Amino acid sequence: MPLKSCCIYSIGAFSLVMLIIGISLVLSNVFPNVFQSRVKTEVVLRNGTEAFDAWADPPAPIYMQFYFFNLTNPGEVLDGERPAVVEIGPYTYREYRPMEDVVFHDNGTRVAAVNPKTYIFQRNMSRGPESDLIRTVNIPAMTVMERFKDNKVIANMIAAYMRSSGIGLFTTHTVGELLWGYEDVLLKILKTFMPDLDDIFGLFYKNNASSDGDYMFFTGQQNYKDFARVDTWNGKSSLDWWTSDECNMINGTNGASFHPIISKNAELYMFSSDLCRSLYAVYTNDVTVKGISGYRFVPPFEVFANVTVNPANAGFCVPAGNCLGSGLLNVSLCKQGAPIIMSSPHFYQADEKFVQDVFGMRPKKEEHETAIDINPLTGIILQAAKRMQVNVYVEKIPDFSETGNVRTVVFPVMYLNESVLIDDGSAKKLQMIVVEKNVVENIPFMFIGVGIILGGIFMFLMCRQKVPESTSAERQPLLSS
Ligand SMILES: *[C@@H]1O[C@H](CO)[C@@H](O)[C@H](O)[C@H]1NC(C)=O
Ligand SMILES: *[C@@H]1O[C@H](CO)[C@@H](O)[C@H](O)[C@H]1NC(C)=O
Ligand SMILES: *[C@@H]1O[C@H](CO)[C@@H](O)[C@H](O)[C@H]1NC(C)=O
Ligand SMILES: *[C@@H]1O[C@H](CO)[C@@H](O)[C@H](O)[C@H]1NC(C)=O
Ligand SMILES: *[C@@H]1O[C@H](CO)[C@@H](O)[C@H](O)[C@H]1NC(C)=O
Ligand SMILES: *[C@@H]1O[C@H](CO)[C@@H](O)[C@H](O)[C@H]1NC(C)=O
Numbered sequence: 157m158p159l160k161s162c163c164i165y166s167i168g169a170f171s172l173v174m175l176i177i178g179i180s181l182v183l184s185n186v187f188p189n190v191f192q193s194r195v196k197t198e199v200v201l202r203n204g205t206e207a208f209d210a211w212a213d214p215p216a217p218i219y220m221q222f223y224f225f226n227l228t229n230p231g232e233v234l235d236g237e238r239p240a241v242v243e244i245g246p247y248t249y250r251e252y253r254p255m256e257d258v259v260f261h262d263n264g265t266r267v268a269a270v271n272p273k274t275y276i277f278q279r280n281m282s283r284g285p286e287s288d289l290i291r292t293v294n295i296p297a298m299t300v301m302e303r304f305k306d307n308k309v310i311a312n313m314i315a316a317y318m319r320s321s322g323i324g325l326f327t328t329h330t331v332g333e334l335l336w337g338y339e340d341v342l343l344k345i346l347k348t349f350m351p352d353l354d355d356i357f358g359l360f361y362k363n364n365a366s367s368d369g370d371y372m373f374f375t376g377q378q379n380y381k382d383f384a385r386v387d388t389w390n391g392k393s394s395l396d397w398w399t400s401d402e403c404n405m406i407n408g409t410n411g412a413s414f415h416p417i418i419s420k421n422a423e424l425y426m427f428s429s430d431l432c433r434s435l436y437a438v439y440t441n442d443v444t445v446k447g448i449s450g451y452r453f454v455p456p457f458e459v460f461a462n463v464t465v466n467p468a469n470a471g472f473c474v475p476a477g478n479c480l481g482s483g484l485l486n487v488s489l490c491k492q493g494a495p496i497i498m499s500s501p502h503f504y505q506a507d508e509k510f511v512q513d514v515f516g517m518r519p520k521k522e523e524h525e526t527a528i529d530i531n532p533l534t535g536i537i538l539q540a541a542k543r544m545q546v547n548v549y550v551e552k553i554p555d556f557s558e559t560g561n562v563r564t565v566v567f568p569v570m571y572l573n574e575s576v577l578i579d580d581g582s583a584k585k586l587q588m589i590v591v592e593k594n595v596v597e598n599i600p601f602m603f604i605g606v607g608i609i610l611g612g613i614f615m616f617l618m619c620r621q622k623v624p625e626s627t628s629a630e631r632q633p634l635l636s637s
């Protein structure tokens with residue numbers, strides 16, 4: 157009897173100890189913290205870490221898809237009608253973007269690199285060959301006309317040349333030429349007067365197998381939040397195209413890597429050299445990609461909103477004070493003076509006016525927004541799609557009869573969708589980390605669980621020991637009498 161109750165009481169004591177340990181582990185958050193600090197020390201750009209390998213040569217396949225807008229009514233547009241366009245695409249390229257010339261600096265706290273991108277055409281994932289013809293606005297001609305519109309003498313000479321050689325406001329070229337470059341007749345003539353001029357024009361001319369500039373990144377060794385953050389680009393820590401210091405800031409990573417331990421209220425900053433600016437994305441919803449849970453981050457409406465909605469965007473109005481409205485960005489200064497306006501595809505989230513101005517624009521959230529799905533523990537990208545549209549600002553220029561009676565319009569030329577989906581190998585590795593995290597995080601609950609089970613056993617044994625004693629004490633007299 158004493159031995160038995162001693163045993164029962166030690167079960168009770170043990171259950172209490174387990175509960176106390178379990179609850180204090182839960183409250184102190186020790187296991188998740190240990191796990192997170194391990195992730196923080198491993199996600200660093202250091203030769204030999206997995207994070208470095210994935211940064212230096214992304215294992216997941218990246219695809220760049222181009223969609224062009226084919227103009228169907230050029231004659232009517234010159235007479236002042238609304239342009240009507242048909243979307244044609246995709247033309248898909250596999251994109252390879254390894255980091256090259258990687259050199260560590262300052263005891264491994266910063267790393268210099270260039271990021272050349274190579275594009276290989278994928279006929280089987282494209283609507284047609286690169287030789288498909290697209291009729292669109294003549295961007296070199298529009299650029300030249302804008303540039304000399306205030307100089308009547310030169311404008312008249314150029315206008316005469318354009319008329320004599322049949323150069324108009326619209327032109328037809330192949331997809332390959334429009335992207336990777338073609339020799340332009342007008343630029344070629346001008347080159348005889350201006351030898352510095354390049355007579356090749358293409359939307360992605362010189363972008364194949366060449367880098368977009370020299371980067372210096374933080375490695376994240378000192379602070380995990382600095383992982384892969386851009387310190388300088390082409391030796392400068394800010395841009396000079398915009399009219400406020402805030403807008404000229406280079407914020408965040410290059411958009412291909414993010415720091416680990418991301419919370420739902422984080423603002424993820426990234427710098428995009430194609431867009432000529434930095435921007436940020438915020439959490440919108442939970443997603444599951446290949447069985448791994450993640451957070452979806454999307455640039456909020458305010459990022460591209462007009463100055464009424466977001467006064468900080470005044471710095472993106474160039475020249476100062478000349479604001480184009482929500483959803484549009486004048487990148488002329490960063491594209492060698494060409495009258496290029498960036499927007500989201502089909503003017504998604506831009507002023508309704510721009511959508512109405514061109515027949516054939518159908519903005520859709522799912523197809524046209526930029527979205528990044530991230531595993532919040534590791535910062536690894538599960539899936540992403542960066543989408544943007546290249547437009548040309550077209551207006552009537554009196555000295556050039558080629559512009560006819562065209563109405564002022566932001567004319568869509570092409571939009572791109574640069575996308576990535578995590579590869580199966582990386583997904584499997586990430587899955588294991590997630591499982592390990594769940595197991596580690598559940599250890600305190602295991603203590604509590606064992607504590608509760610032992611507590612139950614303890615109560616049960618206590619009751620069983622007490623009940624027969626009391627009943628026998630009461631019944632015995634009854635029986636004997
Ligand atoms: C990383 O280490 C390997 C082998 O130890 C070496 O060949 C390579 O050059 C190093 N890379 C950098 C960027 O230091
Ligand atoms: C880009 O360059 C690579 C190698 O230099 C070449 O194989 C590929 O065909 C080029 N792509 C385009 C679209 O010109
Ligand atoms: C397209 O062709 C390439 C080889 O050229 C192949 O690797 C790829 O799997 C093909 N894709 C599809 C969707 O058929
Ligand atoms: C684009 O429009 C032009 C002119 O109508 C036509 O010749 C061409 O075939 C169209 N392109 C495609 C890919 O349909
Ligand atoms: C850069 O970040 C700062 C705050 O860190 C912000 O005030 C500024 O607006 C950002 N600039 C851009 C272009 O995103
Ligand atoms: C700015 O955008 C808001 C919302 O899209 C719109 O209501 C407002 O009229 C715009 N303001 C100007 C000046 O365009």
Ligand SMILES: *[C@@H]1O[C@H](CO)[C@@H](O)[C@H](O)[C@H]1NC(C)=O
Nearest residue numbers: 474475478486487488489549
């Ligand atoms: C775009 O910016 C350039 C350079 O500042 C300027 O000359 C041009 O007029 C602007 N375009 C529009 C449509 O405001």
